[in-house]
Amino acid sequence: MTAAAPTIGIIGLGTMGLGIAQVYAAAGFPVIATDAHAPARETARARMADALNARITAGKLSEAARDATLSHLTIAETLAEFTPCDLVIEAIVERLDAKKSLFRSLETILSPASILATNTSSIPVREIAAGLAHPDRVLALHFFNPPTAMKLVELAPHATTATKHINIARQITEKAGKTVIECPDRPGFIVNRCARPFYGEALALLSEGRSASDIDAAMLAAGYRLGPLSLIDLIGADINLAATRGLQAAMANHPRYHVFPALEAQVAAGHLGRKSGQGFLHPTTPGPAPADAAQIALRIEATLINEAHWLLSEGGTTAAGIDTAMKLGLNFPRGPFEALALHGRPAVLTTLSALQAAAPQAMKDRYTPAPGLA
C-alpha cells in the first residue's frame, strides 16, 4: 500500500468494529478507530494483537505481518482525530438515534468528499442519511461475523447515494480482500432476507411433525454443510427469532416472514442451541437421511428460490450477486438461482403450488411465486 492509501475510520470497537479495523489494517490502510467506552479503546490494540497471535500460532500469519497490521492502527480518544479519514465505518449500537447523531457529529469534522458507511443489519440506510448535510455520501457496508474470516460485504446505497462514493467504497473494500456485492436498501439486504425460508420452511416441516434430524439430514444430503435447525442452534434461537421478527415487522407481516411458534417455543424454553447446551438438535447431530430427503430439500430450496426472485424483482441487485452472497454469507453449496437451474422451473413451481394448496388461508401467500419466477 502506498503512502497515499485512503485512511479508514472505525467507530465502535466491539465484535464487529474491531474485526473490521483489522481487515483494513491488515491490507495496509491506515486505520483510526475509537469507541465511546474507554475500556473498549484501552483494550482494542491488545485484543487485535491476541487475534493476530492466534493466527501466528495456527501457522497462518508471520510475526512481521502482525506487527505491520498493528502499526497501521491508531486508537483515537476523540472524533476530532478522524479529520484525515476518507471512509468512516460505524459499528456502534444498533439504534437509529445513535447512528444519526454520530454521523451528524462526523459531518462537522470530515471533508465533504469522505464517505460515511454504516454496518447496520436492520436500520434503513436512507433513515440514517436523512437530515444530514451530505446524505449522498452515506451507504451501508455490511460485514459478516467474524469480519476477518467472512469474505462477503454487502454494499447498500440508498436512493441518492452518489455513484462515485459507491465506487470508492467498493474499491477500497475489495482491496482489503473482500467480495463486495451491491444490494438495495431493503430489509435484511440480501443474506439476512433470502435466508429466512431456509429456517422458516424447516420450522414449517417441524410443526407438521417431521423430526429435526430428518429435516437437517435431508439438507446435508443435498450438499449443505449444516441443516437449518443445526444452523439455528449455532446462531442461537434467540438471535434467529429477533432477526425473523425484525424482517416480519419490516415486511408488513407478510407470511413469507412468518414467525413459527416452534421457534418462539424454543426461546421460551431456553433451548437456544450451543450457547445454552440444548437446541433443536444440539448436542446431537442429524441421523441418516430419510427416504423423502430429496422432496424435503426441494421444498426448502423452492422457497429460497422464490424469496430470491422477490428480492430480484425489487431491483438493485443481480441473480449472480444474490447467488454469490448466499454462498459466501451462509456457506451454501449453491445460490438460489443455481438451485433453480438444478431443479428446473417446473419442479419449483409445482412444489410452490402444492405448498400453497395445502397451506391454511392466512399462509397461502407465503408460496405465491415471484414475478420473475412464475
Ligand SMILES: NC(=O)c1ccc[n+]([C@@H]2O[C@H](COP(=O)([O-])OP(=O)(O)OC[C@H]3O[C@@H](n4cnc5c(N)ncnc54)[C@H](O)[C@@H]3O)[C@@H](O)[C@H]2O)c1
Ligand atoms: N454482531 C454481529 O453479528 C453483527 C453482524 C453484522 C452487523 N452488525 C451490526 O454492527 C453494529 C455493531 O454490532 P456489534 O455486534 O459489534 O456490537 P457490540 O456491542 O459488540 O459493539 C458496539 C460497540 O460500539 C460502542 N458504542 C456504542 N455507542 C457508541 C457511540 N455512540 N460512539 C462510539 N462507540 C459506541 C460500544 O461501546 C461497543 O464497544 C450494529 O449496528 C450491528 O447491528 C452486527
